[in-house]
Amino acid sequence: MPSSKKTEITIYSPNYYTYGAMLIGGILKNEFKNGKVNLINNLNPQNKKILSNSNFIIFSLYSTLHILNQEIKDTINEIKLKSPDTKVFVAGAISAYYEIILNEMTNVDAVIVGEGEYTTPNLIKYFQNTEDTKNSKNSKNINLEDFKEFGGIAYLSKENIKENIQGENLNKISIQEPKMNNSIELDFSDLLIPKDIEKQSIRGANVYIETHRGCLGNCTFCQVPEFFGRDIRSKPLELILKEVKNLKKHGVKRIAISGGTGSLYNFKKSSNRNLFIEMIEKVSSMVGSKNLSVPDMRVDYVDSDILTAVRNNTVGWVFYGIESGSNKLLSDMKKGTNPEKNLNAIKLAKDCGVKVGGSFIVGYPTEREVDYLMTKDFLVDAELDDVFVSSAEPIPKTRLCNKVLETKKEDNPTFKSHKGMYGKLNLTESEARCFDLLLHAEMWRSVPRIPNPQIKKIYLDEAKTQGNDIRNITNLVYEYKDLIYKDFNN
Numbered sequence: 001m002p003s004s005k006k007t008e009i010t011i012y013s014p015n016y017y018t019y020g021a022m023l024i025g026g027i028l029k030n031e032f033k034n035g036k037v038n039l040i041n042n043l044n045p046q047n048k049k050i051l052s053n054s055n056f057i058i059f060s061l062y063s064t065l066h067i068l069n070q071e072i073k074d075t076i077n078e079i080k081l082k083s084p085d086t087k088v089f090v091a092g093a094i095s096a097y098y099e100i101i102l103n104e105m106t107n108v109d110a111v112i113v114g115e116g117e118y119t120t121p122n123l124i125k126y127f128q129n130t131e132d133t134k135n136s137k138n139s140k141n142i143n144l145e146d147f148k149e150f151g152g153i154a155y156l157s158k159e160n161i162k163e164n165i166q167g168e169n170l171n172k173i174s175i176q177e178p179k180m181n182n183s184i185e186l187d188f189s190d191l192l193i194p195k196d197i198e199k200q201s202i203r204g205a206n207v208y209i210e211t212h213r214g215c216l217g218n219c220t221f222c223q224v225p226e227f228f229g230r231d232i233r234s235k236p237l238e239l240i241l242k243e244v245k246n247l248k249k250h251g252v253k254r255i256a257i258s259g260g261t262g263s264l265y266n267f268k269k270s271s272n273r274n275l276f277i278e279m280i281e282k283v284s285s286m287v288g289s290k291n292l293s294v295p296d297m298r299v300d301y302v303d304s305d306i307l308t309a310v311r312n313n314t315v316g317w318v319f320y321g322i323e324s325g326s327n328k329l330l331s332d333m334k335k336g337t338n339p340e341k342n343l344n345a346i347k348l349a350k351d352c353g354v355k356v357g358g359s360f361i362v363g364y365p366t367e368r369e370v371d372y373l374m375t376k377d378f379l380v381d382a383e384l385d386d387v388f389v390s391s392a393e394p395i396p397k398t399r400l401c402n403k404v405l406e407t408k409k410e411d412n413p414t415f416k417s418h419k420g421m422y423g424k425l426n427l428t429e430s431e432a433r434c435f436d437l438l439l440h441a442e443m444w445r446s447v448p449r450i451p452n453p454q455i456k457k458i459y460l461d462e463a464k465t466q467g468n469d470i471r472n473i474t475n476l477v478y479e480y481k482d483l484i485y486k487d488f489n490n
């Protein structure tokens with residue numbers, strides 16, 4: 001693969017063009033001006049052809065389920081079988097648990113660990129240069145050791161396969177640590193915006209944009225601070241507006257602002273709510289308030305000025321991470337809130353004319369029946385406008401994952417069979433709580449609905465799908481227990 005050959009790079013982001021994939025695409029387009037950079041979101045025959053023409057392929061993955069996805073695994077194996085010189089990298093939020101990726105997807109050349117903006121172009125250049133100086137016979141044994149000065153990759157040292165005590169082969173993994181998030185400057189390159197972006201709908205938005213990275217929260221289950229860190233790094237307002245203008249030019253109509261907690265935009269030592277308000281006012285003036293949403297908010301980072309600005313400049317909704325009605329469970333989750341604060345923030349939003357949704361977690365390993373009942377009581381008091389229910393997902397290398405690994409399988413609600421009122425439905429405890437809470441929330445919303453059989457079926461399917469996914473993920477984390485148990489200092 002001499003660098004004289006035209007470089008063709010393809011980024012595959014399953015189902016959605018994520019902001020991260022579009023940003024890396026933009027950076028690569030800028031770096032490899034003579035090459036071609038493609039961004040695809042499915043593996044249809046046409047895109048498979050694009051993959052077969054590419055000499056660098058980046059799988060930009062954001063869910064643990066992607067590691068278990070047979071279509072993705074088969075595609076990687078197929079690419080390496082047909083063209084062993086094509087370099088295949090895995091990147092994205094799941095890169096934090098590269099140990100699992102490299103054992104489950106043994107054909108990938110490297111995992112780009114952490115934020116990939118700095119590592120990815122350097123890794124591609126590195127392969128191009130190294131290939132130029134090697135003869136084709138030993139071109140497979142590129143010594144990634146020399147990539148140390150850049151850092152941010154993990155890979156298998158195939159020469160060093162070890163055996164464990166059962167005599168099974170264990171792949172030896174080399175890791176070159178990425179830089180600390182707070183020492184990485186955000187990259188403000190133009191995004192690579194696909195032609196069909198206007199057809200995309202992620203919970204109603206064509207695109208989720210990033211105004212800042214990081215979260216101050218410490219929530220045990222959450223990946224945001226683990227991946228982006230606890231220091232808030234914000235994008236300057238003029239560059240956000242330039243990006244929105246560019247997205248509009250490409251047909252984008254509806255924009256959502258992501259980033260864990262919207263109002264942390266420009267947080268330095270304290271909240272900078274005026275800059276947050278100015279930002280949503282200006283974005284709204286470009287796309288129209290009906291086309292802008294800033295859904296994710298923490299209950300302790302809102303006030304009446306922020307919520308009034310949300311009402312005036314966006315679709316007028318916030319989604320708080322409420323999680324539970326039990327103080328003990330909120331403390332187990334290190335949420336930093338309590339039911340009283342949660343109720344006050346809900347009331348404040350309503351008083352400001354903002355619709356308010358709440359996200360809840362069921363099946364946390366320490367959730368007792370009494371904690372769950374408190375969550376049901378909370379919903380009655382809260383009269384939310386909408387409710388999301390998620391079964392606790394042990395994202396590898398979070399504190400929740402450690403807790404799950406410390407919990408015996410038979411005590412974990414993800415596996416424990418439910419013996420209560422839904423006994424006939426053959427559910428696990430997590431599934432039963434998820435189903436029950438979804439039904440309960442229907443009846444205690446601000447506009448109550450009595451669930452009809454059709455809605456009941458939708459919720460039962462939802463609870464079972466979540467249950468199945470999380471069982472698969474939990475089995476995976478049990479399998480790699482020794483490799484992914486993370487030492488947290490607090």
Ligand SMILES: C[S@@+](CC[C@H](N)C(=O)[O-])C[C@H]1O[C@@H](n2cnc3c(N)ncnc32)[C@H](O)[C@@H]1O
Pocket residue numbers: 217221222223260261296297298299319320321322323359360361390391392393394395
């Ligand atoms: C609504 S936003 C949170 C908004 C805001 N940052 C906050 O914490 O209030 C994300 C929600 O997704 C859910 N979530 C995130 N990680 C999860 C996990 N590992 N398992 C289950 N639910 C999760 C939680 O309910 C969380 O509140």
Ligand code: SF4
Pocket residue numbers: 215216217218219222223224225259260261298321
């Ligand atoms: S759940 Fe929300 S507040 Fe907690 S760490 Fe994640 S983004 Fe931050």
